[in-house]
Amino acid sequence: MILTTTGTPLITNASSSFDAPGINIASNQVQQIIKSNVPYLLAKDNLGQHQLVVFIPLIKNFHTTAILQVSTPTAPIDDFLTTFHLILFLGIMCTFGIAIALIFPLVSIALRPLVEIERTSRQIAQDELSIRIDQPPTDDEIGRLARSFNAMVARLETAFQKQKRFVSDASHELRTPLTVLNGNLEMLLLGVDRGDREITRHLARGMFAEVRRMHRMVEDLLALTRLDEGRLVLRKDTVTVDTLLHTVCEQAIYLAHGQEIRCLIEPGLPAICADRDRLQQILLNLVDNALKYTPLEGQIELHVLKESQRTVALTINDTGQGISPEALPHVFDRFYRADPSRSRSSVYSGGSGLGLAIAKELVEAQHGTIEISSTLGKGTSVTLRFPALVQLERLKRHEWPEMKR
Structure with a gap:
């Protein structure tokens, strides 16, 4: 047209x-x-x-x-497009069906470690903390998750074991003074003293000693709890180490039962930043502990020196009976005693096995370190190291060089 x-x-x-x-x-x-x-x-x-x-x-x-x-x-073209669309739709549907048929086995294989983790977590919830997941050989997300899960369970197992041991040790420590209190009160109720004031006083003094002992234990447990929770307030200030050690030495003389107390102070010591009262408490506890296990003719030496421009070291040496190599790694554990048989004797009475644990926690809370070395039959040495005040200024700027050990 x-x-x-x-x-x-x-x-x-x-x-x-x-x-x-x-x-x-x-x-x-x-x-x-x-x-x-x-x-x-x-x-x-x-x-x-x-x-x-x-x-x-x-x-x-x-x-x-x-x-x-x-x-x-355009009918031929329309017919071709209609056929093509039908073939394309059928192809997509077949591909989708094949994908669905293959994806379930693949997903099942991929999720098998997660199923194992879920099964293991249910067993762990039933207090089976010794169980671990078989870690897959691959280093993918599942493998890293399995390793992290095993590490978490291991930490939980360690924490629960420590808690059970802590509760058991605390119960054991409290049972002895409670038994003494119960026995003395029973004797008073039965009238064993028969009106003798001296016997009554003796029984009362025994009960008073056990009450003080439980009071000290409760205070120590409370201090450890606050340290664990980070709620213990430390009043840090500039501390002149030589003045502090002179004060500790003077108090140690009154605690001694005949042992010689020596105080060695290196001149020109730098100051440290610490809680003076807590640090004095730590040193007196360590001195008192050394006096308990040092014979009357022995010697206690308090020594402070500047190991370097960044570290001040306070050392307490004694000539006591020492600690066995097997017990030395555990002396900072709570309620641990190197020789349980001596803990109830009259000479070493009053200890609860918490002194060194508290000392370690308090020292580390003030950016310090504590170490102990001992030779059986010759004596023990406890060393506290604190960063000097100049070094602490660097620590505040997040420059934390390793302290000399």
């Missing part, structure tokens, strides 16, 4: 295969299509079939004289 420039039919050839009779397009629409960059459109003929209609300008002397309208049915 040939159209005029206005879009009206000029020549119609119904026998031509290029024509599409029954397709009526308005003249203004034809003009818009010619002016656009896409000179074709999709339309429907009178039979409802899609036709691709193309408009080709006929130019003579650089002027458009007519428009050639050519159309062709």
Whole structure:
């Protein structure tokens, strides 16, 4: 079909295969299509079939004289696209079905370590803390999770064992004074003293000693609890070490039962930042502990020196009976005694096995370290190291060099 420039039919050839009779397009629409960059459109003929209609300008002397309208049915293309869409849909559905069929076994294999972790966690919840997960050989997220889980369970097991041992030791320590109190009160109720004031005083003094002993133990336990929870308040200030050691030496003389007390102070010591009262308490406890296990003809030596520009060391040496190599690694454990048989004797009475544990916690809370060395039959040496005040200024700026050991 040939159209005029206005879009009206000029020549119609119904026998031509290029024509599409029954397709009526308005003249203004034809003009818009010619002016656009896409000179074709999709339309429907009178039979409802899609036709691709193309408009080709006929130019003579650089002027458009007519428009050639050519159309062709798109049914073959539509049929191909319909078939292609059906094949594509069926392919996607088959692929999706195969993926579903394969993903469940793969997910089951991948989640097997997580199932093992869940099963193990249920067993751990039943107080079976010795169980561990079989760690997968891979170093992926599951493998790292299994290793972290085993490490967490190991720490939990250690913590529960310490707690059980702590409760058992505390119960054992409290049972003895309670037994003494019960026996003495029973004797008073039975009238064993028969009005003898001296016997009554003796029984009362025994009960008073046991009450003081339990009071000290409760205070020590409370101090350890506060240290564990970080609630113990330390009043840190500048401490002159030589003045502090002079004070401790003077008090140690009154605690001695004949042992010689020596005090060696190196001149020119730098100050340290610490809680003076707590540090004095630590040193007196260590001196008292040394006096308990040093014979009357023995010697206690308190020595303070500057090991370097950054460290001040306080050492307490005694010439006592010493500690066996087997017991030395455990002396800072709570309620631990190197020789349990001597803990109830009259010479060594009053100890609860908490003194060194408290000393260690207090020293470390003040950025210090504590070490103990001993030779059986020759004596024991306890050394406390604290950063000098100049060094502490660096520590406050998060420069934490390793202390000399």
